[in-house]
Amino acid sequence: MYDTIIIGAGMSGLAAGIRLAYFDQRVLVLERHFTIGGLNSFYRLRGRDYDVGLHALTNITPKGTKKGPLARLLRQLRISWDDLQISPQVGSDIVFPGTRLRFDNDLDLFRSEVSREFPKQSDNFDRLISEIVEYDDLDDSHQEISARQRLGEILTDPKLVEMLFCPLMFYGSAREHDMDWGQFSIMFRSIFMEGLGRPHAGVRLILKQLVRQYRGLGGELKLRAGVERLAVEDGKVVGVVLENGEELTARRVLSSAGWPETMRMCDDGAPVVSRQPGRLSFCETIASLDVEPKTLGHRSTITFYNDSEEFTWTKPDTPCDLRSGVICSPNNFQYGKPLDDGTIRITALANFDYWRGLDEHDYRLEKLRWYDRITESAVRFVPDYRSRVIDTDMFTPTTIVRFTGHDNGAVYGTPEKQIDGRTHLDNLFICGTDQGFVGIVGSIMSGIGMANMHCLRD
Ligand SMILES: Cc1cc2nc3c(=O)[nH]c(=O)nc-3n(C[C@H](O)[C@H](O)[C@H](O)COP(=O)(O)OP(=O)(O)OC[C@H]3O[C@@H](n4cnc5c(N)ncnc54)[C@H](O)[C@@H]3O)c2cc1C
Structure with missing residues (x-):
């Protein structure tokens, strides 16, 4: 019997696996695909290497920074900053008709660009930044606050509001037209206050480091091992049934397959909270x-x-x-x-x-x-x-x-997230996209957080 079975060898599943293997759990990651990485995988075509998703890593802080998601992630996974060989961006921009706002990994550039293009919004923009700095990620009541409404109270130029939404929605909003204030604040910090970077070798380097660490700690990984069903008895998952009919038992299951997708796997027929796919x-x-x-x-x-x-x-x-x-x-x-x-x-x-x-x-x-x-x-x-x-x-x-495997090919999963990762079953938990943190760094943090919170307590 495994201590924990993890569904999915994407960023969140592999990160969770490392945490659990590090604490000597018997852990198995099951992946339906023939390769690892999920949404952020890689392939070779006509002699060239391609990444599936990677544009840039978010939350890039300089080597030696002690605070922030990237520093936390490296500490928790025992990976060094140099292992990922991240190079910062040259500089990016947001372009709307007649207006271009440039930004890089130093917030001062973005601030001065906003002052230049929207001089009357300069003080309001500083106020927005202070509110975002004070935002507490652990307070999930912010999930219910509309970012459109909140921004409308702080900024008085609708074009600037739209120009801020454009990158933040593209890089992390499962919700149409609006974002949760919490998600907006997290994304704003990740992109404008911390910054963007990329390893020269692309996503394969990140995946290679994750798998090497996981396997080195004794974690098991099975590819082409899709989970068809979760066997439920008396309000608990007792094991998983694979698409090839193989049955495996575990004390708990952590799924990165998505909320609706995971609920459909449960064979208890219990009425579960229905949640629309993205x-x-x-x-x-x-x-x-x-x-x-x-x-x-x-x-x-x-x-x-x-x-x-x-x-x-x-x-x-x-x-x-x-x-x-x-x-x-x-x-x-x-x-x-x-x-x-x-x-x-x-x-x-x-x-x-x-x-x-x-x-x-x-x-x-x-x-x-x-x-x-x-x-x-x-x-x-x-x-x-x-x-x-x-x-x-x-x-x-x-x-x-x-x-x-996400319904509708929904990149950021369902609009309604399960921040605490809990489900209707005591020992089934969600991590990754539908827990609520998206992007590469976000989903790795989600895997770590859910493993720490739910799988390392006993
Ligand atoms: C075009 C594009 C560009 C992106 N660019 C960036 C970027 O530049 N920077 C960034 O930070 N993020 C980017 N992202 C987002 C990022 O890729 C995702 O947020 C992140 O990879 C999600 O990781 P995850 O572990 O939560 O889920 P997933 O990657 O979806 O992993 C879930 C895994 O579970 C497996 N699985 C599902 N069902 C089963 C089952 N029944 N049995 C076994 N296995 C199963 C899947 O095959 C998959 O491998 C991009 C996404 C896209 C689509």
């Missing part, structure tokens, strides 16, 4: 170039763009929403040496039902068509790189389902 998913285009983007005049690490005064954050009626997006160049970090290829990735909101409904032939054609349309939309905001493209790839909401 509706927000992405398409992402990836272009390999024969030059570095900076040679074409593109020096920004990440550009968040929107082509009107109002930013819309809802499931689009069209296959992809061409009005807004995120343009990321993995080349534009402060590495000591260049990457092999130039790369530009563009993320846009997408409609899962449309992409799921296509047969294989149409899916392939539509990918080509929407690759072009997304790129055409993005080159309104960055130098046109299309003549330098040597290879491309693209993923859609159905790819996200394949890598994560």
Whole structure:
């Protein structure tokens, strides 16, 4: 019998596994896919390495910083800052018609940009920052406060409000149109007050470190081991049944598969609180170039763009929403040496039902068509790189389902989170996206937090 079985070898599941293995638990991570990483995995195509999701790590604080999520994460996982080899961003921007706000890993730049573009909002913006600094992550009553309402009370220029929402929603809002005040504050700190960075080797380096640490501590990992059912007796999970019929027993289960997805696995038929799956998913285009983007005049690490005064954050009626997006160049970090290829990735909101409904032939054609349309939309905001493209790839909401199993390809899971990770069963807990912390650093922190809180107490 295992002490803990963890469902999912994404960032949160692996991080939880390390904590438990470190304290000598007999722990098993079960992963449905043939590889690790979940939403943040990697693959090789036509001789090139690609990351599935990674644009940048958030919460990047300099080496030696003692406070903040990154420092906590490294301490808890016994990984050193140098192991991750994170290079800071060069600098990013948020672009709306007629206004560009630049930011980097020093909040002073962003503050001065806001003062320049929105001089009347300067004091209000400082007030916003003070409120965010004081925000207490452990107070889950903030979940119910609308960030739109709160921002409306502090800032009086609607365009600035929209320009702040654009990056924060793209990088972490499961909720349409609005964010919880708590989530807004966490994301604001992670992106604007701490900052963005990336390892030169991409996400594979982070995953390699996590798996090495986990296995080194005696943790077990099974790939191609999808959990079909959780066997429940007398209000407790007694074990898991895999898709291949194998049965395994455990004293407790920690699931990163998502709330609705985990509830459906429980075989107790007990009425469980129903929770709508999220509706927000992405398409992402990836272009390999024969030059570095900076040679074409593109020096920004990440550009968040929107082509009107109002930013819309809802499931689009069209296959992809061409009005807004995120343009990321993995080349534009402060590495000591260049990457092999130039790369530009563009993320846009997408409609899962449309992409799921296509047969294989149409899916392939539509990918080509929407690759072009997304790129055409993005080159309104960055130098046109299309003549330098040597290879491309693209993923859609159905790819996200394949890598994560999340209903609707919902990148950030359900809008309603379970901050304490508890379920209707005493020994079944949730970690990762639907617990409430998203992004790579967020989901790792979630795995650590839920393992500490629920699995190390006895
Ligand atoms: C396009 C895109 C770009 C992104 N960019 C960034 C970025 O730049 N920076 C950042 O910080 N974050 C980014 N993210 C978000 C980040 O990837 C996620 O928030 C994070 O990886 C979630 O980790 P997780 O462990 O919670 O869940 P997941 O990664 O979803 O892992 C869950 C795992 O559980 C497995 N699983 C599910 N059901 C079962 C089952 N029944 N049995 C066994 N296994 C199962 C899945 O296969 C999966 O491996 C991006 C996401 C996307 C889609």
